[in-house]
Amino acid sequence: MSLDNLISNWSKLRVRRPQVDQYKDSPYKWAMVIDLDSCTGCNACTTACYAENNLPVVGKKRFLEGQAMHWLRIERYWGEGEESTQEFPEQGAAFLPMMCQQCESAPCEIVCPVGATHHTPDGLNSQVYNRCIGSRYCSANCPYKVRYFNWYNYPESAWPSPLELQLSPDVTVRSKGVMEKCTFCVQRLTEAKSKARTEKRNVQDGEVVTACAQACPTSAIHFGNIADSSSTVAKMWKAQQVELSADKQKKDMKHEKMPAASEVASGVGASVEAEKLRGYRVFEELRTYPSVVYLERIRSGEV
Amino acid sequence: MNKKTYLMALFNDFDAAARAIASLREATIAGFAMKDVTLKSPIDHPECAAELGSRPVYIQIFSLIGAVLGSTLGFLGISSAQANFLRQPRGGFPIVPLPPNMVITYELFILTAVFFTITACLVVWKIHSDKNSLYSVSISVDKIGILVKAEPSAIDAIKQIFNRQHALEIMENARV
Amino acid sequence: MSTVVEELDSIGERRFEPKAKDINEDIAWAKINTDVLRSLERPRPIFWVIFLSAVALFGVGVACEIYQYKTGLGVAELRNPHVWGLYISTFIFWIGMSHSGTLLSAILHIMHADWRKPIYRFAEAMTTFSLMTAGLFVLVHLGRVWQFYYVVAYPNERWTWPNFSSPLVWDATAIGSYLTTSVIFLYFGMIPDLAICRDSATGFRRTFYRLLSVGWQGTDRQWSNFRITYLTIACLLIPLAVSVHSIVATDFAVSQQPGWHTTSFPPYFVAGALYSGCAAIITLFIILRHTFRFEEYMTIPILEKLCKLTFAISMVWTYLNLIEYASTWYGTDVYAKQALIYRATGIYRYWWWAMNFLGSVVPFALAFKALRTHVPTMMVVSLLLNLGMWIERFMIVTPTFAHGYYPWTWSDVWWPNWIQIGIVAGSFGWFTLLFMLFCKIFPSVSMYEVKEMVYHRIRARK
Numbered sequence: 001m002s003l004d005n006l007i008s009n010w011s012k013l014r015v016r017r018p019q020v021d022q023y024k025d026s027p028y029k030w031a032m033v034i035d036l037d038s039c040t041g042c043n044a045c046t047t048a049c050y051a052e053n054n055l056p057v058v059g060k061k062r063f064l065e066g067q068a069m070h071w072l073r074i075e076r077y078w079g080e081g082e083e084s085t086q087e088f089p090e091q092g093a094a095f096l097p098m099m100c101q102q103c104e105s106a107p108c109e110i111v112c113p114v115g116a117t118h119h120t121p122d123g124l125n126s127q128v129y130n131r132c133i134g135s136r137y138c139s140a141n142c143p144y145k146v147r148y149f150n151w152y153n154y155p156e157s158a159w160p161s162p163l164e165l166q167l168s169p170d171v172t173v174r175s176k177g178v179m180e181k182c183t184f185c186v187q188r189l190t191e192a193k194s195k196a197r198t199e200k201r202n203v204q205d206g207e208v209v210t211a212c213a214q215a216c217p218t219s220a221i222h223f224g225n226i227a228d229s230s231s232t233v234a235k236m237w238k239a240q241q242v243e244l245s246a247d248k249q250k251k252d253m254k255h256e257k258m259p260a261a262s263e264v265a266s267g268v269g270a271s272v273e274a275e276k277l278r279g280y281r282v283f284e285e286l287r288t289y290p291s292v293v294y295l296e297r298i299r300s301g302e303v
Numbered sequence: 304m305n306k307k308t309y310l311m312a313l314f315n316d317f318d319a320a321a322r323a324i325a326s327l328r329e330a331t332i333a334g335f336a337m338k339d340v341t342l343k344s345p346i347d348h349p350e351c352a353a354e355l356g357s358r359p360v361y362i363q364i365f366s367l368i369g370a371v372l373g374s375t376l377g378f379l380g381i382s383s384a385q386a387n388f389l390r391q392p393r394g395g396f397p398i399v400p401l402p403p404n405m406v407i408t409y410e411l412f413i414l415t416a417v418f419f420t421i422t423a424c425l426v427v428w429k430i431h432s433d434k435n436s437l438y439s440v441s442i443s444v445d446k447i448g449i450l451v452k453a454e455p456s457a458i459d460a461i462k463q464i465f466n467r468q469h470a471l472e473i474m475e476n477a478r479v
Numbered sequence: 480m481s482t483v484v485e486e487l488d489s490i491g492e493r494r495f496e497p498k499a500k501d502i503n504e505d506i507a508w509a510k511i512n513t514d515v516l517r518s519l520e521r522p523r524p525i526f527w528v529i530f531l532s533a534v535a536l537f538g539v540g541v542a543c544e545i546y547q548y549k550t551g552l553g554v555a556e557l558r559n560p561h562v563w564g565l566y567i568s569t570f571i572f573w574i575g576m577s578h579s580g581t582l583l584s585a586i587l588h589i590m591h592a593d594w595r596k597p598i599y600r601f602a603e604a605m606t607t608f609s610l611m612t613a614g615l616f617v618l619v620h621l622g623r624v625w626q627f628y629y630v631v632a633y634p635n636e637r638w639t640w641p642n643f644s645s646p647l648v649w650d651a652t653a654i655g656s657y658l659t660t661s662v663i664f665l666y667f668g669m670i671p672d673l674a675i676c677r678d679s680a681t682g683f684r685r686t687f688y689r690l691l692s693v694g695w696q697g698t699d700r701q702w703s704n705f706r707i708t709y710l711t712i713a714c715l716l717i718p719l720a721v722s723v724h725s726i727v728a729t730d731f732a733v734s735q736q737p738g739w740h741t742t743s744f745p746p747y748f749v750a751g752a753l754y755s756g757c758a759a760i761i762t763l764f765i766i767l768r769h770t771f772r773f774e775e776y777m778t779i780p781i782l783e784k785l786c787k788l789t790f791a792i793s794m795v796w797t798y799l800n801l802i803e804y805a806s807t808w809y810g811t812d813v814y815a816k817q818a819l820i821y822r823a824t825g826i827y828r829y830w831w832w833a834m835n836f837l838g839s840v841v842p843f844a845l846a847f848k849a850l851r852t853h854v855p856t857m858m859v860v861s862l863l864l865n866l867g868m869w870i871e872r873f874m875i876v877t878p879t880f881a882h883g884y885y886p887w888t889w890s891d892v893w894w895p896n897w898i899q900i901g902i903v904a905g906s907f908g909w910f911t912l913l914f915m916l917f918c919k920i921f922p923s924v925s926m927y928e929v930k931e932m933v934y935h936r937i938r939a940r941k
Contacts, residue, residue: 066558105395134622151553177622445508
């Protein structure tokens with residue numbers, strides 16, 4: 001039986017991912033766009049993530065030891081500030097919300113010895129807690145280091161009674177020794193999909209968002225389905241000329257430069273087409289094909 | 304016919320043992336065949352054993368069978384396991400990736416070949432083992448023994464041959 | 480003219496005169512038996528010192544492991560991104576050590592190097608036990624060790640299999656095969672000696688050796704089948720051993736991290752494995768020689784040959800090491816280059832330079848005959864080489880975590896804490912414990928092969 005399956009489906013089993021138009025026929029491919037220009041580094045997304053996904057708060061000591069469990073972390077980089085007479089001069093801080101990039105060709109997936117992490121049909125990089133044996137190879141191979149390991153048995157200590165009542169019933173509480181990471185709030189996606197299925201339709205744009213996108217006060221995080229070309233996120237990907245299955249984006253050369261100050265002043269640069277293409281994916285050249293597009297920050301000096 | 308006597312002579316060195324085997328082969332003694340002669344030695348001595356005539360070893364055929372079986376069944380087993388594990392698409396790799404399967408096939412090929420080799424050897428030893436044969440502890444030290452299974456009528460002639468080569472000791476067992 | 484020739488001759492004679500005593504070819508075979516079997520009886524008191532300290536060390540490791548098992552891996556101060564720590568470094572170290580046993584027992588066997596005969600048995604035992612120790616590290620490092628069997632491809636009703644494209648599954652297969660084959664090879668080569676033990680033992684020991692020696696009587700049929708089987712397994716074991724450490728190297732080479740993603744890793748790892756293994760064989764050679772009074776069999780000329788072998792391999796390793804640096808330095812991969820610079824100048828720089836010194840400079844001590852034949856010096860040198868190779872593994876694993884792709888995880892000062900060090904120390908105890916037990920229960924010098932060796936040497940002399 002199994003041999004028969006192997007022979008009859010040979011060509012299908014030899015398909016190598018990712019491909020161009022891989023999600024053309026599938027209803028969903030979840031993706032994100034994060035506008036760094038809007039990000040203020042307020043950490044509301046991180047907090048929302050902790051609340052939504054039952055993340056344990058590890059405490060100051062363990063946080064300093066590097067054992068924090070923030071699936072979504074706000075990274076702060078300091079560039080050069082500027083001397084200015086303004087009341088609030090540019091300090092040079094840059095923020096980057098970093099979570100699992102849900103890579104199409106995820107380095108973590110091929111190295112997991114037990115297949116605890118693999119790809120779902122809607123393009124998520126899933127993590128099966130029950131199957132995980134904790135070899136941490138996925139984390140070692142992750143270029144973004146966004147996988148978090150349960151170093152201790154957090155359910156014992158992280159939510160002293162009655163705090164366990166705050167836990168989301170839709171999300172597993174992970175025990176010690178398993179790897180975990182951002183799931184794009186898969187519990188929300190599942191719920192939305194099953195609701196849509198009962199109503200015999202597809203999930204519509206804006207019907208479901210992740211907790212971080214919901215909590216972001218400046219709407220820097222956009223979440224949606226890029227298999228649906230009419231969704232906001234798909235349009236943003238297209239406008240930024242980011243192709244999911246490319247490791248080097250072929251961008252229109254005329255957009256490579258910022259519009260000159262004179263153009264902005266004359267109103268030419270104000271149109272969307274002339275705006276600098278800001279979209280990039282982190283470590284695209286490593287051929288991980290991430291599902292998160294970041295929009296580069298526009299500094300005040302550049303405008 | 305079944306009633307055969309075991310006779311074992313111990314020698315001090317391989318040359319004497321080789322000479323004794325040669326004269327056993329040349330002599331024509333009724334009720335005795337060269338295939339019933341066994342050399343027992345503390346070290347491997349192919350030259351002396353060659354005097355006994357050709358005794359082929361078939362172990363490597365089994366190694367080959369093991370290697371072929373291990374590699375084909377290993378590869379097919381892994382690939383069909385992957386094909387059935389439908390929820391295992393991984394980015395960047397097809398569901399049945401060839402190079403990793405080759406790696407595991409390679410290991411299985413060697414492991415199966417080793418298993419077949421050692422099993423074949425142990426089975427061959429078991430086939431040739433003889434509960435009633437004679438053994439002397441000194442063989443594991445430094446003496447060379449020649450064990451002969453023959454009709455009782457042939458025993459005296461064989462003993463003479465052994466004594467001519469200055470056998471240290473001749474053991475006899477007529478239980479069977 | 481003639482005087483010059485005579486002078487040269489005399490110089491030549493002086494130079495090639497054997498100074499150290501090799502195995503006495505006229506040794507009585509009965510003496511070989513008694514000398515080796517004596518090692519199964521009363522060893523020197525130093526044996527008990529080594530054995531008991533090994534037990535104590537192992538106890539420390541077990542205590543640390545129990546604490547870690549109960550509390551979670553966090554107590555070992557592992558963290559993101561330092562997720563592996565000492566466990567994987569030491570795992571590679573032990574896997575590496577196992578390779579020289581195969582070198583001595585299989586490669587030198589098919590090359591008919593007869594000097595290996597008195598020492599290959601313990602080298603082969605070293606292979607087996609260091610593999611067992613390495614296997615422990617795989618378990619120790621797992622987050623959920625109680626579910627380790629998920630890695631094994633066993634048929635089950637849910638049709639779930641391990642991920643066959645993961646190098647860790649290749650590891651499990653390769654190490655499993657290697658361990659099985661090594662145990663078979665070690666045991667199989669020991670059967671004639673087990674028969675000797677059977678013939679001279681009494682009581683329950685006799686039963687034990689009788690069962691293990693599977694009716695060995697030294698018949699010509701047994702010997703000829705034995706010879707062919709042993710040779711076949713040796714031939715199968717060599718490519719297996721090479722593949723095992725290549726696969727361990729793919730754990731790193733298949734991954735994407737800077738400093739690991741190198742095509743030269745498999746040969747580099749194999750050379751490093753043979754290197755550290757040979758150094759370990761020298762150490763154990765000296766310890767066994769003294770503990771079990773094997774001075775007559777483990778002679779200085781054999782030690783010298785071992786040292787020459789180690790020196791040659793150390794130069795191969797140095798070459799591959801330099802190749803790796805050069806190809807990274809002149810290559811276009813900026814991340815790999817930055818990882819190399821970090822190794823040489825970052826917080827682990829002292830270790831990196833120590834590794835290069837111990838691995839590439841210290842082996843030159845082996846090039847001098849005066850040092851090579853001096854046993855205490857060789858003990859120190861071999862330990863230094865082993866230390867260097869252990870640091871090499873540490874330098875492969877740790878700096879890549881400290882300075883990988885992602886800048887946010889950089890410059891993370893990380894040193895192993897006492898739990899990790901305790902478990903690593905425990906592994907040395909475990910290895911020594913097994914090894915010493917082996918030498919106490921089984922003949923650690925191959926009696927029948929020493930007999931063959933002296934027999935053929937006498938024949939050659941005639």
